[in-house]
Amino acid sequence: xxxxxxxxxDLLEAMNFLGxxxxxxxxALGDPSKSISYLAGEKLGLQFSSGANRVDDLQDALQEVxxxxxxxxxxxxxxxxxxxxxxxxxxxxxxxxxxxxxFRDCMIRQSLFCYGHPQKGSLCNMMFGFFSGALKNITxxxxxxEIVHAGENACYKRLTLxxxxxxxxx
Amino acid sequence: xxxxxxxxxxxxGCRMCVDIxxxxxxxxxxxxxxxxxxxxxDCIGCLSCxxxxxxxxxxxxxxxxxxxxxxDLQFCRKKEAFL
Ligand code: SF4
Ligand code: SF4
Numbered sequence: 001x002x003x004x005x006x007x008x009x010d011l012l013e014a015m016n017f018l019g020x021x022x023x024x025x026x027x028a029l030g031d032p033s034k035s036i037s038y039l040a041g042e043k044l045g046l047q048f049s050s051g052a053n054r055v056d057d058l059q060d061a062l063q064e065v066x067x068x069x070x071x072x073x074x075x076x077x078x079x080x081x082x083x084x085x086x087x088x089x090x091x092x093x094x095x096x097x098x099x100x101x102x103f104r105d106c107m108i109r110q111s112l113f114c115y116g117h118p119q120k121g122s123l124c125n126m127m128f129g130f131f132s133g134a135l136k137n138i139t140x141x142x143x144x145x146e147i148v149h150a151g152e153n154a155c156y157k158r159l160t161l162x163x164x165x166x167x168x169x170x
Numbered sequence: 171x172x173x174x175x176x177x178x179x180x181x182x183g184c185r186m187c188v189d190i191x192x193x194x195x196x197x198x199x200x201x202x203x204x205x206x207x208x209x210x211x212d213c214i215g216c217l218s219c220x221x222x223x224x225x226x227x228x229x230x231x232x233x234x235x236x237x238x239x240x241x242d243l244q245f246c247r248k249k250e251a252f253l
Binding site for chain 2 (some may be wrong): 053081083084085102103105106109110113149150151152153154156
């Protein structure tokens with residue numbers, strides 16, 4: 001078996017196991033299961049980004065998150081998105097800064113689809129946790145990643161960086 | 171860049187594509203009772219519209235296709251050559 005085949009099969013097994021666990025937790029606990037996977041994702045985000053550079057610009061910070069994911073072999077490819085009619089990627093909101101993100105290759109979506117588990121569940125919340133943890137280390141602010149649309153081939157999410165709150169201690 | 175097209179003669183006017191699209195790629199032509207592409211460039215290639223369209227009248231081109239997981243490793247290996 002080639003190295004890629006073996007990595008792929010390990011990832012598939014791990015993700016399917018997580019998918020089944022998350023589906024079971026959702027059934028047993030309901031909504032609180034989302035907090036559990038959020039915290040697991042946040043811990044991972046904080047851990048992976050512990051040595052990351054502190055960056056102020058939101059788009060640069062996302063670039064940093066992207067390279068952290070890549071370095072840690074996480075299949076979570078995403079890109080910033082703006083509509084043709086919009087001038088800027090980053091918008092100011094009451095809470096801080098907002099940017100829309102498109103997630104294409106996502107190991108969570110792909111493992112959910114393997115067994116027909118629904119999207120937008122607790123495992124998807126793990127991604128919110130991961131971003132939250134990583135962006136805390138990189139920007140010093142808390143953030144929220146909302147699922148605007150979960151599609152078959154891509155998901156559309158809104159990331160808010162809470163710049164209007166006090167920065168978190170370094 | 172993703173390109174979206176609606177086969178006008180197939181459209182039943184159900185509006186499902188208009189309602190599901192997260193980036194408002196479609197608009198509804200009331201007099202004609204048909205959906206139209208408003209801004210193809212805004213499409214993120216989620217494919218929800220073509221999945222839902224009851225007439226399978228929506229087609230996309232130039233969109234990134236995700237690399238799916240396969241249970242069968244032999245099949246997975248064959249697919250690997252094209253990734
Ligand atoms: S989903 Fe299909 S049939 Fe329905 S309005 Fe859109 S193009 Fe027409
Ligand atoms: S693929 Fe998604 S973004 Fe593109 S037109 Fe269809 S629903 Fe809208």
